[in-house]
Amino acid sequence: MTVALRGVGVSPGTGAGMVVTMPAPVAEPPAAGLSPAADVEAACAAVEAATAGVQADLTAAAAAATGTSAEVLTVAAAMAADPALGADAVRRVRAERRTPERAVWEAAAVVIDQLAALGGYMAERTRDVADIRDRVVARLTGVRPPGVPDPGRPFVLVAHDLAPADTATLDPARVVAIVTVGGGPTSHTAILARSLGIPAVVAAPGAAGLADDETVVVDGSSGTVLREPSADDLAAAERARARRDRTFSGPGRTADGHRVQLLANVADPSGARAAADAGAEGVGLFRTEFCFLGRTEEPSVAEQVQAYRTVLAAFAGRKVVVRTLDAGADKPLPFVTAEGEPNPALGVRGLRTAARHPEVLDRQLDAIAQAAAAEDAEVWVMAPMVATPDEAAAFVALCDRHGLPQAGVMVEVPAAALCSGAVLAHARFASLGTNDLTQYAMAADRELADLAALSTPWQPAVLQLVAATCRGGADRDRPVGVCGEAAADPALAPVLVGLGVSSLSMTPRALADVAAVLERVTLEECRAAAALAVGAATADAGRAAVREALPVLAELGL
Numbered sequence: 001m002t003v004a005l006r007g008v009g010v011s012p013g014t015g016a017g018m019v020v021t022m023p024a025p026v027a028e029p030p031a032a033g034l035s036p037a038a039d040v041e042a043a044c045a046a047v048e049a050a051t052a053g054v055q056a057d058l059t060a061a062a063a064a065a066t067g068t069s070a071e072v073l074t075v076a077a078a079m080a081a082d083p084a085l086g087a088d089a090v091r092r093v094r095a096e097r098r099t100p101e102r103a104v105w106e107a108a109a110v111v112i113d114q115l116a117a118l119g120g121y122m123a124e125r126t127r128d129v130a131d132i133r134d135r136v137v138a139r140l141t142g143v144r145p146p147g148v149p150d151p152g153r154p155f156v157l158v159a160h161d162l163a164p165a166d167t168a169t170l171d172p173a174r175v176v177a178i179v180t181v182g183g184g185p186t187s188h189t190a191i192l193a194r195s196l197g198i199p200a201v202v203a204a205p206g207a208a209g210l211a212d213d214e215t216v217v218v219d220g221s222s223g224t225v226l227r228e229p230s231a232d233d234l235a236a237a238e239r240a241r242a243r244r245d246r247t248f249s250g251p252g253r254t255a256d257g258h259r260v261q262l263l264a265n266v267a268d269p270s271g272a273r274a275a276a277d278a279g280a281e282g283v284g285l286f287r288t289e290f291c292f293l294g295r296t297e298e299p300s301v302a303e304q305v306q307a308y309r310t311v312l313a314a315f316a317g318r319k320v321v322v323r324t325l326d327a328g329a330d331k332p333l334p335f336v337t338a339e340g341e342p343n344p345a346l347g348v349r350g351l352r353t354a355a356r357h358p359e360v361l362d363r364q365l366d367a368i369a370q371a372a373a374a375e376d377a378e379v380w381v382m383a384p385m386v387a388t389p390d391e392a393a394a395f396v397a398l399c400d401r402h403g404l405p406q407a408g409v410m411v412e413v414p415a416a417a418l419c420s421g422a423v424l425a426h427a428r429f430a431s432l433g434t435n436d437l438t439q440y441a442m443a444a445d446r447e448l449a450d451l452a453a454l455s456t457p458w459q460p461a462v463l464q465l466v467a468a469t470c471r472g473g474a475d476r477d478r479p480v481g482v483c484g485e486a487a488a489d490p491a492l493a494p495v496l497v498g499l500g501v502s503s504l505s506m507t508p509r510a511l512a513d514v515a516a517v518l519e520r521v522t523l524e525e526c527r528a529a530a531a532l533a534v535g536a537a538t539a540d541a542g543r544a545a546v547r548e549a550l551p552v553l554a555e556l557g558l
């Protein structure tokens with residue numbers, strides 16, 4: 001009998017397939033030594049065979065993978081080929097009679113400590129060594145290796161939650177859907193699933209009971225996971241999948257011709273090409289901190305110029321909104337963020353870091369100005385986490401001094417939304433960061449699965465803040481866009497347009513779906529949908545009312 005598990009749909013679309021669960025983390029082997037009767041030479045040979053086997057696995061996996069996934073695996077294979085780890089482990093087996101798995105663990109600990117002590121780029125490699133260690137230990141102890149499994153066929157990935165390193169190796173050709181027990185709608189898993197176009201459901205406690213090889217149908221729009229689906233369910237999933245092979249060639253507009261710029265969110269230079277290929281009219285959010293995440297030292301101006309130029313080059317003649325470093329909370333950058341803040345989401349993050357490190361912002365604006373001068377894109381600049389008109393004024397003045405006149409702010413703090421008229425007296429545009437705006441409006445940590453029901457931009461309170469920002473924009477005749485994940489929700493896009501938003505910036509994968517909905521609804525219908533969503537008592541009621549008012553959503557399989 002079909003059973004429906006409930007979670008939160010965070011990446012639209014339907015995926016059907018057999019479940020593959022993420023392996024449990026590899027545990028530290030006990031410190032016990034080899035038994036007196038153990039064959040030491042055989043134990044040494046086991047270490048050598050396991051390290052060689054891991055290297056061969058990684059090399060084969062790298063050859064079979066594409067894109068980021070191939071790059072990550074190639075680096076891992078090269079590290080596994082380094083003989084130092086295996087040699088030290090063999091020495092520990094011989095000299096200290098450690099078990100093979102314990103010897104590998106201890107040998108890796110030495111390398112990890114050395115790398116950590118070197119700091120900078122080397123310290124960033126400690127995670128890679130730990131990954132190799134876990135793979136070798138898994139081989140020696142017969143447990144499943146860490147990381148996303150590769151069963152050699154398309155599958156539905158089920159995990160408690162996914163670490164950023166796991167998500168980097170996801171192959172959308174293999175993973176037909178993702179289901180996590182934890183994670184929130186704006187967690188990294190959700191953002192990555194959307195950017196890869198993989199249907200995903202997060203915060204589904206019932207998913208903990210899913211077993212390898214059972215067939216499920218995952219609906220990333222409604223947030224349901226069907227166990228033991230009927231033949232009809234499977235056929236419907238296949239029809240929905242086929243309907244989703246849409247493309248976008250711009251420009252975005254409603255059925256009656258009201259223009260809505262459809263832009264892409266870009267996190268790094270390679271993503272810019274993909275965004276341009278997907279037809280994006282420009283970049284509405286270039287998250288510059290993602291070029292340097294995990295780095296312990298500030299990148300040089302020259303390195304920044306190079307990274308920014310690659311993005312601008314993909315959008316010659318088109319708009320690219322470059323966001324200055326949004327360091328802090330979920331995106332730590334040790335060269336600007338303070339450690340040990342009791343409440344980092346409310347701490348010194350985003351533009352606030354510039355008070356302590358004005359030279360970092362200065363150098364970044366210098367790099368942006370140099371990149372803008374060298375390329376043909378229309379460069380806009382915006383600051384994250386702006387709360388007051390004074391902050392907006394200071395940022396715009398600084399950008400002016402760097403010859404960057406199109407300077408604006410992200411509206412992601414409720415104070416800025418409520419006072420948007422005063423903020424936009426200085427800022428030349430506003431871009432609503434609905435991920436953080438939701439987090440702060442609802443006082444709900446965006447990464448916490450337990451708060452997923454609160455963490456949605458469908459919350460009427462969040463939509464009221466969007467409406468307030470648009471009113472401030474209209475009063476000052478300044479454009480207001482959305483670059484949070486809300487813009488990628490094809491059901492919410494008409495609501496945002498109806499509230500007065502003039503551009504939507506999203507993961508490139510969402511462009512075609514959002515464009516398809518907008519071109520089938522009029523501005524008047526968008527306004528009516530907005531009134532329903534803002535006036536609803538709850539997020540769910542608002543979503544249901546909009547879906548009923550806009551049957552085109554169901555017709556398009558969204």
Ligand SMILES: C=C(OP(=O)(O)O)C(=O)O
Nearest residue numbers: 412433434435436483484
């Ligand atoms: C776009 C946003 O910024 P980020 O997700 O990078 O914090 C947001 O907060 O909505």
Ligand SMILES: [Mg+2]
Nearest residue numbers: 412433435436
């Ligand atoms: Mg934000």
